[in-house]
Amino acid sequence: MEEKKLISIGAESVVYLYKDTVVKERLKKLYRIKQIDESIRKRRAKLEFSLMKRAFESGIRVPAPIKISDDGYKIYMGYLGEDRFKDNFSLKHMAELGEEVAKMHKLGIVHGDLTTANLMLKDNKLYLIDFGLGNYSNKDEDKATDIFLLRNALNTRHPKESEAAFKIFLKSYRLVYGKQFKGIETHLKDIESRRRYNESD
Numbered sequence: 001m002e003e004k005k006l007i008s009i010g011a012e013s014v015v016y017l018y019k020d021t022v023v024k025e026r027l028k029k030l031y032r033i034k035q036i037d038e039s040i041r042k043r044r045a046k047l048e049f050s051l052m053k054r055a056f057e058s059g060i061r062v063p064a065p066i067k068i069s070d071d072g073y074k075i076y077m078g079y080l081g082e083d084r085f086k087d088n089f090s091l092k093h094m095a096e097l098g099e100e101v102a103k104m105h106k107l108g109i110v111h112g113d114l115t116t117a118n119l120m121l122k123d124n125k126l127y128l129i130d131f132g133l134g135n136y137s138n139k140d141e142d143k144a145t146d147i148f149l150l151r152n153a154l155n156t157r158h159p160k161e162s163e164a165a166f167k168i169f170l171k172s173y174r175l176v177y178g179k180q181f182k183g184i185e186t187h188l189k190d191i192e193s194r195r196r197y198n199e200s201d
């Protein structure tokens, strides 16, 4: 019998490789009432799978969604290898990232945890993973929040290149998103100025 190979254990989930398939299982939270915990975990798994499927079908680079387990707690998806973008960060992928995120946003999907830890490289192409905090949304504010989170993550994890990286990202994002970027930009500026105000407290 083939073995399960552990890839990662996080706060929310455990990810492992079984045959050629990645299995992501949402972990129990013992502080929650059992019935509530079960329904939350199933709902999140279902939403995560649905977002990934919607994105995949529209040609956005995400792992190929395979299925949800019968018990409802696990999602199965294609394996992208081991090359994490945060360990191999490079400016040359930022335009590509802008394009993928803009396409995803145009589709009405927000990621919710856009950091370089949730990006993988395969065949020198960037893939978005981990829709565990994602949602369906067409609100400019939610899209701006995604972009703001990315900017923060770049500042924290890749401080030397962050400014250049974000510039390239945003240029490409704007180009792909089109005229309606204006609304998002307004929210982005708003979030940034609120943030600055809070920092000076």
Ligand SMILES: Nc1ncnc2c1ncn2[C@@H]1O[C@H](COP(=O)(O)OP(=O)(O)OP(=O)(O)O)[C@@H](O)[C@H]1O
Pocket: 007, 008, 009, 010, 011, 012, 013, 014, 015, 022, 024, 063, 077, 078, 079, 080, 081, 082, 084, 117, 118, 120, 129, 130, 131, 132
């Ligand atoms: N399809 C995949 N192919 C290859 N590796 C993957 C895949 N999906 C997830 N991983 C690996 O497992 C790790 C955790 O996956 P993911 O980010 O989806 O789970 P998570 O529980 O939300 O983790 P975290 O809390 O660390 O963000 C990723 O950082 C990545 O290294």
Ligand SMILES: [Mg+2]
Pocket: 117, 118, 130
């Ligand atoms: Mg993650």
